[in-house]
């Protein structure tokens with residue numbers, strides 16, 4: 001037994017307040033930075049209580065069943081399982097999303113991608129429907145938010161992971177937009193190639209971590225989040241290359257590709273857009289931390305030069 005496992009096996013103080021303080025200590029001993037917040041969220045999840053209730057009922061006892069459950073959750077967290085996977089909840093765009101280890105945990109930075117995509121979508125607002133393709137939908141966070149904010153959006157959400165699509169479907173149902181999102185399993189454009197569709201807008205938050213950097217990510221990320229959602233190949237650009245090279249075939253003229261990017265990737269992704277000869281100049285958008293986070297470029301008229309294929313390096 002490790003020291004943390006020994007601590008978790010100890011008797012828990014009788015009251016809610018005592019259990020909370022004990023949980024904080026256990027997680028601190030496990031080396032977790034946010035031990036206070038994590039213990040509080042896990043105890044609230046155990047007791048099914050709002051924050052205020054937890055603090056107003058500090059002297060109340062917890063049952064043996066609740067004690068066993070809290071112990072189990074602390075053990076999972078001490079092994080670096082993200083709190084969000086333990087509780088199954090993540091807030092994104094002020095909506096509650098269901099998440100499991102089959103999907104990337106939606107990040108606040110990705111809300112900028114939703115904002116930028118909505119700006120473009122509004123240009124097509126006079127049409128009866130705005131056709132959107134979301135590549136690598138994961139939890140469905142982007143598609144669900146776009147569908148909620150843009151009532152005329154008709155979305156195709158693709159993911160290579162069928163289990164991720166199951167999670168995305170739950171979220172679409174939860175937020176009342178399942179009728180406007182079609183979920184298709186497959187590799188990037190393969191599922192839409194089959195039906196020869198074109199879109200007004202393509203959005204994607206693709207995997208963009210350099211393969212060699214994966215083991216250096218925090219253990220919560222590299223041990224728990226799906227590698228397929230993170231690994232962007234040796235230089236991080238594998239999926240950008242494919243999306244940019246192929247994407248124009250599935251876009252209407254004047255339609256944009258809107259992509260989330262790593263903070264140091266804007267010049268290279270802009271270069272990928274310009275090398276195909278199929279897109280106008282790229283626009284780069286900064287997140288609230290002032291970092292480059294989203295890039296977009298619009299498909300030019302098809303009468304231009306034949307597209308150049310992009311190879312690595």
Ligand SMILES: C[S@@+](CC[C@H](N)C(=O)[O-])C[C@H]1O[C@@H](n2cnc3c(N)ncnc32)[C@H](O)[C@@H]1O
Nearest residue numbers: 104106136137138159160161187188205206229
């Ligand atoms: C960075 S995650 C983004 C998830 C979600 N869109 C978000 O922003 O939170 C990338 C997603 O792309 C999917 N993916 C990776 N490679 C893919 C491919 N070749 N074709 C389709 N989906 C892919 C992964 O399964 C994962 O769900």
